[in-house]
Amino acid sequence: MLKVHSRCDLSCDHCYVYQHADQTWRGRPARMPPATVQAAARRIAEHAREHGLPIVHVVLHGGEPLLLGAAGLREVLAELRTAITPWTRLDLRMQTNGVLLDEELCRLFVEYDVRVGVSFDGDRAANDRHRVFAHGGSSHDQVRRALALLRRPEHRASYAGILCTIDVRNDPDRVYEALLAESPPRVDLLLPHATWDHPPEHPGPARTPYADWLGRIHRRWVDDGRPMSIRMFEALRPGGGGTEAFGLAPADVLVIEADGSWEQVDSLKTAYHGAADTGFDVFDQSVDEVARHPGVAVRQDGVDGLCATCRACPVVDRCGGGLYAHRWRTGSGFDNPSVYCADLLSLIDTVDAYPPPSPLASGERSATSPVDELLDDLATGHGSASTLALLAATQLSITRALLAAGRDRSGATAAWDLLVHLDQTAPEAVRAVLAHPFVRPGLVHRLDSSAPPGLGVAVDPLPALAIAAALLAGVPATLQVPVRADAITLPSLGRLVLPGLGESAEVSVRPGEFQVRGGSVEQTVLLDPLALPSTGWLPTRDVSVPGGRLLLEDGDPYRDCYGQPVESRLEVPAARALGRTLAEAWRVVHRDVPAHAAALDGGLRAVVPLAPDPARPLRSATARHAFGAVAVTPHPDPETMAVLLVHEWQHAKLGAVLDLYDLVEPAHGSRIRVPWRPDPRPPEGVLQGVYAHLAVTQVWQSRAATDQPDASAHAAHFLGWTRDGVDALLASRSLTAAGERFVGQLRHALEETRVGSR
Amino acid sequence: MDHAPARSSRPYLDDLTRSLHTPLERIAVEHADLIEAVRRRVVTNDSVPSGIVAVAAFNSSI
Structure with a gap:
């Protein structure tokens, strides 16, 4: 997390940076100087390179990062992309109050592939309870205007979601409806920062007002068919994996302050003055050195790093002891349950209990969960047709996710654009290609290359996938397709082997055929199964079986994934x-x-x-x-x-x-x-x-x-x-x-x- | 906002089936957590402990 600007144009009274125990912001520069940005980028790149990290997430934060202005932000973004992307995939994010967001900034974020989260607490009354200017005026209209800009189709890719800090005095239904109206990809509901020294407000007699309030939103969300991702509820599901606030995963966030100081997660600022300090900075210490700081190291221990009460708790894997900062109590430090422990317990019960299991219809086996139903069915030894269909669907979905991850790595290309087009106009053709068993090994190989981007990676599989889908769909298209060992493999269709094709060939799809031009070769391949195969074209053969057509796959290079030699093409x-x-x-x-x-x-x-x-x-x-x-x-x-x-x-x-x-x-x-x-x-x-x-x-x-x-x-x-x-x-x-x-x-x-x- | 991907070690059945209905170009935005979970589980195999059977050739690994 990069604190690129340490001041803010709002004066929210619930802000942990300015309004809570820590006041270190007062001694820091307002803007992160260019030399500090460079040093920070170099440290991140150094860490990614030395550890071969597949991805690094960098969040521009503040204060208010938009106070840098478009020119200042462009300099920061360019520095980060230049220094880091040769070594790893850089996922750039920003957290803003949105007040200054305009079209120029939106275009900048789309250009640099920055995903923006906006802080917004709901309906006008809820938002303006805390999120106001120093003169007390409302920020509601400005923030809604920012959200409308991000919703525009041309900016939508940069819309990460909304951060909503809850206040149990607000009406949960109105807050939920206000959030839903902004069509966010994700909502992050944040419990107001509090500690055992400064407990959260309990405005009424309820024992667990925060769980009650959130439970109301959870019910609405479930009843509406979960129309947006709400991170808190998803993280608290069994096996939810967790976030910074929940779960037992090791802490993996470090903060670089505007003066270059390395700090621990900045929510610690709510505990006491200087709580997040490490004494290190980006000029003199590497990420590895900061990671060995006791305050960071203790958060790598999972359940062993929690207090005795949490370790003995049956739902410790769900809440993970809650947010680290919320455990603080003078005297015992962080060796306590969360100050929200009772609310978290109650909320976990709510998440588990709603929706209730459906009542048994006559003849149904049991009211088990979908997971248990699937496992029980497979445990018969075979599994029903519907279970097999479900497994096949999940496998296809994983392949599509890998494809999207590949696009994340390579950026938009003509092959990607063609696949996206075919996915809309001929989805069955795309589905047929992606369901081919050896597409996933190719995508995994591409994503898992030990060589960082730019230093030699596996052949990009997307062009061949797009051409195969275009052929199945009968859609004319032309792409440059990488050649490997004088061959182009079109998954599920066959393999074209033509010496002299070079490293890349232009492939044009036409009705019933495709044409290849590469190196010294120009060849047209007819796809008529009744005609003699064109020179160099080795179609994938198949055999009719009761399940349909079974491919004899002896050509796809990614079939060589069994740990033992595969046979070359059969006579x-x-x-x-x-x-x-x-x-x-x-x-x-x-x-x-x-x-x-x-x-x-x-x-x-x-x-x-x-x-x-x-x-x-x-x-x-x-x-x-x-x-x-x-x-x-x-x-x-x-x-x-x-x-x-x-x-x-x-x-x-x-x-x-x-x-x-x-x-x-x-x-x-x-x-x-x-x-x-x-x-x-x-x-x-x-x-x-x-x-x-x-x-x-x-x-x-x-x-x-x-x-x-x-x-x-x-x-x-x-x-x-x-x-x-x-x-x-x-x-x-x-x-x-x-x-x-x-x-x-x-x-x-x-x-x-x-x-x-x- | 916690911008880091959810730290789930595995993709969820619900998310996988829902994402099949999401246009390819929207998956990265609408299902960012799913992509990260797949990346961790399938590509880098974060959940795999030492000593697990190889993913290939089960017959020599069972």
Whole structure:
């Protein structure tokens, strides 16, 4: 947080900077001098470079940062972008009272990709209770005008949201409606700063007036379908993760004051004079040195850094002890619960209780949460069609989020603009491309490059994605597409290999074909599946299965994500043979375990051939980033292939679940002995093992019922493995509550399997 | 305003399903927390403890 201007044009009586215990602002320069801005930017860049940080968030703060004016702010923003963006992604933010915001400033913030939060307390009466000029006049009209400017389509990308400091004397309904009327992407509701030395106001007899007031807003918000993000309520949900004010995550905010001093979070100013001081400054000390300051270090300890009362509290993972500053009491320092402890407890109850669980309709299983329903359904061993559809939807959503993150990194490009256009005009085409299993590995590779931006990164996957979507949509388009190893890969469609293409080629989509120009090459590729493939074009082959079309993916470079060699493009006879085996294996799965077949139908879209290895002829694999695909050695026996498909699809489903939920305690480093390997395994490996073995047990149970030779022996073998693995897992105490529930339900499914149900 | 992304270690089911209905160009603004959670969970794998199974080749890792 950069305090670029230490004075303010409002005189809010609830401001912790000027009106509370700390008065250090009086000795600081009004503006942060250019040399201090440079030193601050260098320190941030240095830290990002040394630690390889993927992102740094910088908030311009005050006082009131707009007092710098457009020219002054431009200098600061340019300095930050120049110094920091070569080393990491810079997320620039600003917090302002909005009074001075005008069109020129809005354009500046859009130009520098700055997202602006505006302080605004609600309706006129609420806002003007505290947010007034020194002469006592209202700021309400000026702030609403600022919010209207940010709402304009051309500025909207710079509208971060609203900070609303609550006052329980205000009408919560009117405050909620006033906030909603401003269409903010996010609202941050702030409890007024208070300590045990200076407790919050309790204007009436209520024991928890703040929880009551916020509870009213929570009810309105839920009833309205959560029309905007309200950070406080989202953070207090189970597993909400937290913010600066809630949760147990390590503190990760440092403040640079206008004179270059490093300070701890500035809400500490409410505790006592000098509370945020470190004695360090950006000229002489690095971020690492400040991070070792005791006041910062103590806030890295999670629950261990809290007082005994908090450590023993069952909801400590939700509130995290509340805002650090709110724990202050002279004598015991910060070793106390929050002065808002009773309100936070009550508010957590409110968040948990509303909306109430829906009443059971006749025939419904239970009134469990959506999370529990999903896990319970998958714990049957297979999962219903609706659960598979939900998992596939979450995977697609994750890929879209990665795409947006990639845009954040690269900025707007012609490829991005084309994807955005197609997303509006031909969403099914975009969806079909993004659902290809190897899009996500490509995006992750791009985002996770160890090389910082500007120093050599993975090939940008967006142009090829946009061209593939345009081809599917039949929309004419032209883009420059990166070439990798003389090839352009269009996800889900195929691969064009033409030596001499150079590093980048112009690709033009036309009806039924596309044209490529690059290096010394010019080539038109016809997409008619009945025509002979054009020179260099290797279309992705597919085979008809009960679930639709199954791709034989032997061309996409990102299919190489299984930790073992993948086969290069199959010759035509080999591809046909594998296709026949897979189609027959799919029918075998339908014959043996229809419930598992329905789960395959719901999500398996591609099979990757693994390279042959005579020493290990029967192998298969699943990759966490490639939902919708499995890799197999091209074994010719459909009965064997059916078992591989069922086994691997279990891993794919569980992998998708693990993107959403922790089933194993994250910090658990234990190893568990399992019957299927000689060496002790980590809990997640055992979980994956028992889930796959349960399904394989069900396959062999089914075959045993039709008297297939050796099926009973195989069934008993896998049943024993699964049962022992489940029992070891449950005894290990390595599972989260959701994991305990999931594995407990698996145990039930196992008992049903044992008595012979199909 | 606390401008830092929410520190959730995982994306929420509700947010994931809602974001599917958000135009691609609006996702970064409307679902900033989701993007950060995905970045942490999927790209940098912040939640993954040491000793966890590899994401690939489960058959050799279970």
